[in-house]
Amino acid sequence: MARATSRHExxxxxxxxxxxxxxxxxxxxxxxxxxxxxLRGKWAFPGxxxxxxxxxxxxxxxxxxxxxxxxxxxxxxLYTFGDPDRDPTSRVVSVAYFxxxxxxxxxxxxxxxxxAAWFPVRALPALTYDHDRIAAMALERxxxxxxxxxxxxxxxxxxxxxxxxxxxxxxxLGRRLDRRNFRRKLLGLGLLRPLSRERRGAHRPATLYAxxxxxxxxxxxx
Amino acid sequence: MARATSRHExxxxxxxxxxxxxxxxxxxxxxxxxxxxxLRGKWAFPGxxxxxxxxxxxxxxxxxxxxxxxxxxxxxxLYTFGDPDRDPTSRVVSVAYFxxxxxxxxxxxxxxxxxAAWFPVRALPALTYDHDRIAAMALERxxxxxxxxxxxxxxxxxxxxxxxxxxxxxxxLGRRLDRRNFRRKLLGLGLLRPLSRERRGAHRPATLYAxxxxxxxxxxxx
DNA sequence: TCAAAAGTGTTGGCATTACACCCATGA
DNA sequence: TCATGGGTGTAATGCCAACACTTTTGA
Numbered sequence: 001m002a003r004a005t006s007r008h009e010x011x012x013x014x015x016x017x018x019x020x021x022x023x024x025x026x027x028x029x030x031x032x033x034x035x036x037x038x039l040r041g042k043w044a045f046p047g048x049x050x051x052x053x054x055x056x057x058x059x060x061x062x063x064x065x066x067x068x069x070x071x072x073x074x075x076x077x078l079y080t081f082g083d084p085d086r087d088p089t090s091r092v093v094s095v096a097y098f099x100x101x102x103x104x105x106x107x108x109x110x111x112x113x114x115x116a117a118w119f120p121v122r123a124l125p126a127l128t129y130d131h132d133r134i135a136a137m138a139l140e141r142x143x144x145x146x147x148x149x150x151x152x153x154x155x156x157x158x159x160x161x162x163x164x165x166x167x168x169x170x171x172x173l174g175r176r177l178d179r180r181n182f183r184r185k186l187l188g189l190g191l192l193r194p195l196s197r198e199r200r201g202a203h204r205p206a207t208l209y210a211x212x213x214x215x216x217x218x219x220x221x222x
Numbered sequence: 223m224a225r226a227t228s229r230h231e232x233x234x235x236x237x238x239x240x241x242x243x244x245x246x247x248x249x250x251x252x253x254x255x256x257x258x259x260x261l262r263g264k265w266a267f268p269g270x271x272x273x274x275x276x277x278x279x280x281x282x283x284x285x286x287x288x289x290x291x292x293x294x295x296x297x298x299x300l301y302t303f304g305d306p307d308r309d310p311t312s313r314v315v316s317v318a319y320f321x322x323x324x325x326x327x328x329x330x331x332x333x334x335x336x337x338a339a340w341f342p343v344r345a346l347p348a349l350t351y352d353h354d355r356i357a358a359m360a361l362e363r364x365x366x367x368x369x370x371x372x373x374x375x376x377x378x379x380x381x382x383x384x385x386x387x388x389x390x391x392x393x394x395l396g397r398r399l400d401r402r403n404f405r406r407k408l409l410g411l412g413l414l415r416p417l418s419r420e421r422r423g424a425h426r427p428a429t430l431y432a433x434x435x436x437x438x439x440x441x442x443x444x
Numbered sequence: 445t446c447a448a449a450a451g452t453g454t455t456g457g458c459a460t461t462a463c464a465c466c467c468a469t470g471a
Numbered sequence: 472t473c474a475t476g477g478g479t480g481t482a483a484t485g486c487c488a489a490c491a492c493t494t495t496t497g498a
Binding site for chain 4: 383384385401402405406423424425426427428429
């Protein structure tokens, strides 16, 4: 707080964003390759300074928009990292956010970074700063929330099959689930609404579902 | 991160600490009364600027030590609040921590604040800044963690009875628990070690227990 | 006709809940 | 002796995990 009236020099404030999606059956993270400074060429999560009049979450959304073009994402604050030596350049306190989208947006070239790419979280490159810790915490948070909230909704399009939903759970938790139990449980929660359409494809058609609500909810899912 | 090479002006960084304990059967919070500035006379959680070379958690511990003398507390990061107008004086991003102690330390007079006091959380005075939100989040976190971690340990002395432990749960959750079920569950977890001593008092003596480990653990308690 | 995903019920075990009585003590 | 908290067991219920076969489709 600003109760200390004298003007202390304090740390700078930044945000970093862990953007995750499921791509080709793999949970994947969006990384950027630094372009300048002593860490040039290293991979990290995108992030940057918070502007003086900007709320923290706005800063995170702005970073996402600038690097990926995404505007409508699930976003929540993850943790704040502030070790004095986490950034070799200067003291930066970083508020980490974690974001989920149903599909990976196309990569775009931006001025800020040398490159950007999606990596499966099971095979992330070495990360700079303390972004390994951020990555670990994001995964932990996602796995935990998967089982007691409706957060998985953020990883699926508007209409999806129960098979799709189950695949999201299996991918993130890293284990197979029993289809009958899964369907019974999820349908029993009453959070899903069957659509009148079906998905037709290479196999037997599957009924499509949508979420009754896309607001975050607490519900014992598994 | 420090990737933006130009020198942006950014927010200042502070910590605020929600210190909780159970006193006379009431969950209570430690508050200070501001002494200076436009918010003089208002109550808030203690906090202050993070020093330039100081880790965030160290800053929180330092605040606690300065205001209460406490050195050995349970402390965890709660959330980071950074709305541009949360502090009318200047832009301050505050990393909120939440702390638990078994007993309320005696109040001491410090230079920083006009007063300090313990308030039952059911009857907090009006809080300044966005500290109402911080208070709400601290309570939510405590209630949630109570049921899936061993965090209650931090609110009890080294030796305690099962009745004491149950009282902690009942106080924080705000509902009565069945004694037989509670004892069966807790003893079944194997986290407690019966001591050879008993507590003698006004009634039938109760066996004292201690925690096998005082490290944080995840365990489905209730 | 084959491969692959969709869809469907039952059972056993385990955990949780609800519930009532006696005990040991200090006042 | 009384008030107060300590200590104990059982029965009913609900939840979760395990499990196999049939259906529908496009290729």
